[in-house]
Amino acid sequence: MNDNITEEDRRSALLVRNAMDSAVAELPAPHDLVPAAVTQGRRRKTRARLATAAGITCVAGAVLFGSLTLTAGGDADRTVRPATSSTPSPHQSVQPEPYRTPIHIDPTSDDERAMTNLPPTERKRRAQFQQKAAVLLDKLLPDAVGLIRPVDLDVSRYQGEITDGKVFTIIFSVRPSGDGPDSKHCPSAALAAKGGSCKQATLPGGIKATSLRVITDSSETMSTDVHFRYGRSDVYVSIEPDVNAKASAPVTSEELLAAVGDSRFLDLVRYADEHPMQKKQTTIAGG
Incomplete structure (x- = not known):
């Protein structure tokens, strides 16, 4: 079969093979292909999750801001405040008990x-x-x-x-x-x-x-x-x-x-x- 190939076709085939060998030589060894693919897949999944979370946060923030704006825009007496937790945060100030200045007396008994x-x-x-x-x-x-x-x-x-x-x-x-x-x-x-x-x-x-x-x-x-x-x-x-x-x-x-x-x-x-x-x-x- 090789006897029927012309010299010009042989040179073209040789050029194609050399190009393929050169491309394959730049890839990692076969046993490294799977870990690399897994790593790349995880990175893409993480980026996708972050993008989704960011989108949800933006939407939630917009809804909350909009609701507060609408509430504040009405009658202030009707403003509904969110329920407070029974456990105060470190930034919440605890109101002290009222203090009554004692009346001093000189002891007589x-x-x-x-x-x-x-x-x-x-x-x-x-x-x-x-x-x-x-x-x-x-x-x-x-x-x-x-x-x-x-x-x-x-x-x-x-x-x-x-x-x-x-x-x-x-x-x-x-x-x-x-x-x-x-x-x-x-x-x-x-x-x-x-x-x-x-x-x-x-x-x-x-x-x-x-x-x-x-x-x-x-x-x-x-x-x-x-x-x-x-x-x-x-x-x-x-x-x-x-x-x-x-x-x-x-x-x-x-x-x-x-x-x-x-x-x-x-x-x-x-x-x-x-x-x-x-x-x-x-x-x-x-x-």
């Missing part, structure tokens, strides 16, 4: 003098308790009592101040119980004759409480108090009048009973009962 000698950690614990109590009482009592602040050397004393200058002393005492009865009976006849009143109520947990509205300090002013037994303690809360201004305590028995029956207030009472901050009493407070 043994209890007040004893508090000045308490270890710093114990004084801090009592001060923190008073801060919580002052803020909570401010929420639970009528606005007419004013801004409630703690007294620094008496864990059971607070003070309500209103803008017109009236000042109401507030007692919140949780003291280990003595041997007295759980609560008083209402002396209705004698109390009514003096213009006072007595209310009894059952607080959450079946706690029996008694509230008195009585003349205090002068014939023109009245105080309101409530007392009850909690755990191993006697609890006494009293709103005293401002004698100088001849202003009675601006709290009714019903309002005070509602305040001390609040679950948040009873949480404070429970803490004070479990971690006493006052000495055991031998008589019922307010008796």
Whole structure:
């Protein structure tokens, strides 16, 4: 067959073979072709995924921006804010608890003098308790009592101040119980004759409480108090009048009973009962 090929065809065939050999010589060895192809395929797939993700992000961003723009463009009061997570991010600021500057008094009783000698950690614990109590009482009592602040050397004393200058002393005492009865009976006849009143109520947990509205300090002013037994303690809360201004305590028995029956207030009472901050009493407070 080769004898029938002309010299010109032989030269053309030789040129084609040489060109093919030269092209093949530039390729990697046969066993390297598959890994190279796989690597190239992976790179192409990765680029495709990145392009797809970028496209989705752009679309999502455009939709979100558009929705926020439409919302802001309407009534601001109708703006819907996204739900916040229960766990604040590191960049979110946590609002501090309200702080009430304590009222300083010079010690005049043994209890007040004893508090000045308490270890710093114990004084801090009592001060923190008073801060919580002052803020909570401010929420639970009528606005007419004013801004409630703690007294620094008496864990059971607070003070309500209103803008017109009236000042109401507030007692919140949780003291280990003595041997007295759980609560008083209402002396209705004698109390009514003096213009006072007595209310009894059952607080959450079946706690029996008694509230008195009585003349205090002068014939023109009245105080309101409530007392009850909690755990191993006697609890006494009293709103005293401002004698100088001849202003009675601006709290009714019903309002005070509602305040001390609040679950948040009873949480404070429970803490004070479990971690006493006052000495055991031998008589019922307010008796």
